[in-house]
Amino acid sequence: MPAQADATVAVQTDSAIALSAAGVSPDTTNANEAAAEATVEPAVAADALASRSIDLDPMSLDYALAQIDPSKAPPAGASADPSDPRTDAERDFDDIYGVSAYDPVADPTLPAPANVPGAYDPWEKYNRKMHRFNMAVDRAVARPLARAYSKVVPRPIRLGVSNFFNNLGQPVSILNALLQGKPKQAAQSLGRFALNSTLGIGGIFDPATAAKLPNRSEDFGQTLGVWGWKRSRYVELPFFGPRTVRDTFGMVGDAPLSPLRQIERDRIRIPLQGLQLVDVRAQLLPLDSLRDGAEDEYALVRDSWTQRRDYQIFGDRMEKNGDTQLPDYLQDDSNPSVPADAMPIMPTDGTGVR
Numbered sequence: 001m002p003a004q005a006d007a008t009v010a011v012q013t014d015s016a017i018a019l020s021a022a023g024v025s026p027d028t029t030n031a032n033e034a035a036a037e038a039t040v041e042p043a044v045a046a047d048a049l050a051s052r053s054i055d056l057d058p059m060s061l062d063y064a065l066a067q068i069d070p071s072k073a074p075p076a077g078a079s080a081d082p083s084d085p086r087t088d089a090e091r092d093f094d095d096i097y098g099v100s101a102y103d104p105v106a107d108p109t110l111p112a113p114a115n116v117p118g119a120y121d122p123w124e125k126y127n128r129k130m131h132r133f134n135m136a137v138d139r140a141v142a143r144p145l146a147r148a149y150s151k152v153v154p155r156p157i158r159l160g161v162s163n164f165f166n167n168l169g170q171p172v173s174i175l176n177a178l179l180q181g182k183p184k185q186a187a188q189s190l191g192r193f194a195l196n197s198t199l200g201i202g203g204i205f206d207p208a209t210a211a212k213l214p215n216r217s218e219d220f221g222q223t224l225g226v227w228g229w230k231r232s233r234y235v236e237l238p239f240f241g242p243r244t245v246r247d248t249f250g251m252v253g254d255a256p257l258s259p260l261r262q263i264e265r266d267r268i269r270i271p272l273q274g275l276q277l278v279d280v281r282a283q284l285l286p287l288d289s290l291r292d293g294a295e296d297e298y299a300l301v302r303d304s305w306t307q308r309r310d311y312q313i314f315g316d317r318m319e320k321n322g323d324t325q326l327p328d329y330l331q332d333d334s335n336p337s338v339p340a341d342a343m344p345i346m347p348t349d350g351t352g353v354r
Helices: 002-021 029-040 042-051 058-066 088-097 124-152 155-168 170-179 183-198 220-226 245-257 266-283 285-292 297-320
Strands: 234-237 241-244
Touching: 124 234, 124 266, 124 285, 124 297, 155 170, 155 183, 155 266, 170 183, 170 220, 170 245, 220 245, 220 297, 234 245, 241 245, 241 297, 266 285, 285 297
Parallel strands: none
Antiparallel strands: 234 241
């Protein structure tokens, strides 16, 4: 009798497993109780199995299994309830530890989302056409010249050229720092200009950096932004790339202050302006791979330029609030852009230039 009971329990267990895998949930409560009793006392469990009204007939179980369509059976490990996407292991975990829906937006361990204003670009159709034109000129003329310049000219000489043109921009930075209410920064820029122009031999060398005088570039476009012109239309200028309407007016205001533009002879001024443009383009060569690999090059250039420009204008407030949202390469104030003194022609040019 005990042997027969044990064989019956084994058949029931194997069949129950097969039915469960096929999506059938037979009532095995009594069988489970009987199996538990068998582990305590085999003889008592055998009598209990014999006295309970459980249909453990193998033929009946085989007939029930034969009625199941194997094509409709859920895969192993899947939930029997179609509306429940969890696996058996996931449901067991939730039963033990409880169910808690994860909301990535409300996760307190995540940092606060960056609040970066987007570009104001109502002239996008025109700007994209101008961007394609500028990129064609860049790939045909500016980039090859910059690569040849970087390959032929030794790095110390290129560094001296960059220092020279950077030093020429200090008078513009001094005045605009004063207009923005930054007297300390204006004094530092004045100290840089005086030190580099004398000990630095006209700005070719940069002893001011060794003297811990920071290099902060300011222009009239930034001044207009500090004065309240915070949002301005994005526009691409032919040959000179990203700007806003505010910064276009800012270049017109900076042009009369540029020492380079005070040179009246075209045969001297224009070659210097050309060298400055090549130097600026050479500094941008490391970013070419980023632009070439972008899905939308125009949007990348526009958004990165706008974010950096906003940081230049409102960077002091961001640093005070601990809200520096931009990567380091955008926060770097030495990241070059075409300055006003490199523009060949400006509306403020007088008739005496020859």
